[in-house]
Amino acid sequence: MKYKNNENELIEKIGVVKIDYHFYSGNDLYSDGEIENELLNIVKNNTDITEVLGEDNRWSVLCHLSPQRRNLLEWYNFEPNSTILEIGAGCGALTGLLCDHAQKVVAIELSKKRAEIIGHRYRDKANLEVIVGNLHDIQLNEKFDYITLIGVLEYAAKFTDSENPYRDFLIDIKKKLQPNGVLIIAIENKFGLKYWAGAKEDHTGKVFDSLEGYPQSRGIATFGHDELTTLLNSANFSDIEYYYPMPDYKMPTNIFSKDYLPEIGQIGACSPNYDQDRLVMFRENLVYNSLIKNDKFEFFANSFLVFCKNRG
């Protein structure tokens, strides 16, 4: 970790957003490359997002900028005057939404470039603070009402050095939650029907990789429905509630829950592959209909959105 001499240099203001570099190592370890410079320019210049999206076809552009990302949590009733810790904020796909619902949002992002993108993108959000650095290095002097792990848990093994990195990561996070605070996790279901149907695994790009349990794991893991419940229990989270964003948690149009599961005909044809090419082994909608008939939708939903609580 590299500390700078002048305290003032470690805090940058973009608009009214505070960017905190105290815990920044000086190197961006995670990057989508040149595209992030493009994104930075887009948000800096206030370019019309609708126009940008209309003219591009790169997944990175869609996944970082599409308003459809908000659907994941748009509907959720955050407690008034709450504080939110967004871990792995990326380019801020959901950060704006969180700012709209919370008294204070602290977004942690490993990469300086991405932090800048967030800063410029939400430069008028006075309740936003961005901390650049690795969560484990960052000393937070407060606990939060909500912590979000949107597409983050699967990487825990990469930045948690332990025998059971996912559990230990969750335990570590739990410490940053207020009592009764809510942990929000969005993650792909390793048994998502789209994977059976031939969609490539989102993180490794390999067909059937999650179904086969990532035989050549590179520190990536997703979980099945029960597996995830067990994991959360092992970290002492309780009141676990599952939601099923369809077709996935990144670009959802419908959010189902245990208490409102899809009916026959309610799931669209095939999971859209905005990110990479795919195989189509069968008609997912028909298989979903069969699964629904057999009460197995929850096991085969493409993504999970999980809420759970810190009860001591």
Place this chain on the structure above:
Amino acid sequence: MKILYAKYNRERLPEFQIETTIYQSNGEKNVKKRATTVQAGKHIKKIYENYLLLQTEYQSIHIATASMQNNEVIFEYIQGQSFDQYLAKALVQRDKKEFLNIIQRYAILLNNIGKTTLVGIKQPFGLNIELDVMKCLNVANIDLTFDNIFIDEKGCYSIIDYEWVFEMMPINFILYRSIYIMHHKYCDYFTGFIGLSEIYDFLEMSQEQIEIFKTLEDGFQQYVHGSDQLYMTAVNYLKESDSLADIYRESKRLPEVLAWGNSLDEILKDKEEKNNELLAWGNSLDETIKNKDQRISELAIWGNSLDETLQKCQATYTYKLQCKYDKLRDHIMSTSFMKILLLSNKNNLHKAFNKMRKGEISSLFKKAYQRVSFEVADHHTINDDQQDEQLYAHEQEALVSIVIPVYNNSQYLEKCITSALSQTYINVEVIVVDDCSTDERVYSILDSFATNTRFRWTKNATNSGISATMNNGIIASQGQWIAFLDCDDWLDVEAVEKLMGRIYAKSGSVYGYTDRVNAYEATDVMEIESFKCRPTENYFSELLIGMYTSHLKIIHKDVFSRIGLHESRFDGAQDYDIALKTAYHFGDSAFCYLPEPMYYHRIHNKQTTNESAEKIENIVDAIKNEARQRLNIQQGNVDKLVSFVIISFDKKDMTLQCVQAIGATVKVPYEIIIFDNASSPDTVEFIKEYVEILDKVQVFYSDKNLGCAGGRRQAIKMAKGDYIINLDNDIIVTPNWLEELIVRADSDAQIAAVCCKTIFPDGSIQFNGAQFAIKDGFISFSLINSGERDTNVATALWHDCDWVPGGATLFKGDIVAQLEYSTGYVNAFEDNDISLQIAAMGHKMVNCPSAKVYHHHVMFNQKQADTEQKYIQARYNTSGFIKSLVTFYQRNNLIIADQYVHELMDMDQLSHAEVKSKVQKLAEDQLHADKG
């Protein structure tokens, strides 16, 4: 409160983007709709208003209750099953009867749901379609899709959604789109069950209606999503999908592909083998080449040693003795010995002759024998032998003149001349022209050869350059064939024989050339330069690339008569000019190539041609440019206009021939201006009928004869050309004449006029340029080469002229504009006056030996002259001549010393002083007459 379900539609226009959630609170479920954009707030309000409206409009059906709270609409959550669920069940069970029953129920429900009219709304969704004569709901919830109507246990219907309510929409449209949407949702189940059209048929919807509804639905979709679907962008990001069916199909092709792949492997293997073979062969070739190079260098060394040996041999007393002996033997054999042999025994001779034919007697003997045989034939001694005569006839050696221009370089001269005189070809003469060498040894060497009857030499009056020197040699030569030899080079003894043999063998050849040996003085290296690689066709274009027909070359004298002799302005590359001109005028058949090195070209640092490389380069460029210009003019690729000005007086047939000859030889843009000098009516009629109708011909008919000068004066004013060419109507032009004339004119900006080489039909020259001499106030004009034969090569010289006769001459258009054509000239001397004007302007006039025209002049043919008395009278009327002479005197203060005119004026017997006073008197009278 717990949210159970959420749904979004961000692909819509922002004003319609809303969120629908189902939530549970205190055990009760509700549905909530709220805006996800600021703009959509209105839409939420509209939904609540729709609720209020439908409550009053739709009597027989329950409308899910709604309330408005904090800009959100809260709906009652309806329990039960939707039409959609019933239909889906029937679909999955493939129960068509049940399926259609449900549809039927739904249709009945719609038809009775509210008040209707037969008038649809104008321009629904801004579309230009007619909805009249369709049953329309006054208040139409067009989104009454199957999943938006629920049926409870009691069979009561409830509408759960009323987002899209419009005025006066056809009931069948609602039916149409409900079915359409359901089909889209369950399309996989419809396959093999029921088709869309069957359902529409069942509902008695016409195709016409369906088309309208399709348009209406598109209009509605545009209303919701916008015409450019700005917010439906995600679909553009979809990447490629390969279905299992595709992969299966591909895999079926796999064996085929594999087979192809295998055959490809086979081919690749073959290719590799072939490559290796080629490589091996290539390597062996390298080896061979290496051996070859080695062998060549060995042979070169051996060759050099041979040269040395030969030189040593030649230097020996024995060799010299042998030569002397051979000469003596030849002499004896050609005279007494053979005669004695012949006279003593004719039969013996025949024996010897037969032996010779069998190749048993040396070639020298053969020559000697034949020479004797000629003499014998002259004496009619053995002229009865036909077979032998054919053989003699074969042996006719034309005289070849070897021309050697000399300037200094005396150290090489002896070898040069000796090589020319030692030719095995007997009938040669050697002509040396000295260009005023400063090296005195040159003259002693030349004198040393003086006793040789086949040797002559002359000396230029002044140092004149290579072209003039060679021309003098050619003019001095007696042979029809000219071989060119430079004074520092030498010939192989068989050079002329071999090349002439080749020339004879190829009939039509007029330009023979050979390979050569470059002898480097500094290094003693002899290097054969062969032109085997240069084509023996398309000489013109090949020569334009570069010269290669240079040493040895033998050219027929007629070539120079045709193309002109060497031009001094090309000194240094004059032979290149000759080669190009030969190729241009004679074509490929002129050339004949002997691929043997017959000429030793010495390369040393005292070259006779002392022009700098840069200067020669410029000259070569000029030569090439003129060659191309010739071709362009011949082909008409020149955007200059040529005006032909023809004075016509009777001789109607000649006028026609004259014009036709121009048409046949000229392709550049041109005009022909004919000035008819009051010809007889039948001539005028003829010209009108046969000449005036020709392309590019204008004829002006004068009602009185203005004389030759007057006519030309009038006609030339009409000419618009860049070049103006005066022609008498009895002049017939020849092929290529025009390009020769124009190239000559353009070769020097100073040149204002070029006169043709004008030849009478009998081949004698009328003029080839002209000159004058001034003495004591008298000027005498004369024609150059007048009366000489055209074939006399001396008349092929290029030279400046003091004046140019007006009859067959090119003038540059811009010069003509500056000239004054005096009205005082009637039938003579206007061309003399014009020439003096041109000279006074500082311009030049020149001849052009290669631009030949034939003048069918009346004076040439006395018989013709007699039959055209009238012409004579008009052309040579006395008063006209006198007036012209006086005018010339008035304008130039010179009396023309013309014997003929002086006779007409009775002045031929007078002294100069008397003539002067008479002319002065006449001039005063004329001046007086003009004023009067």
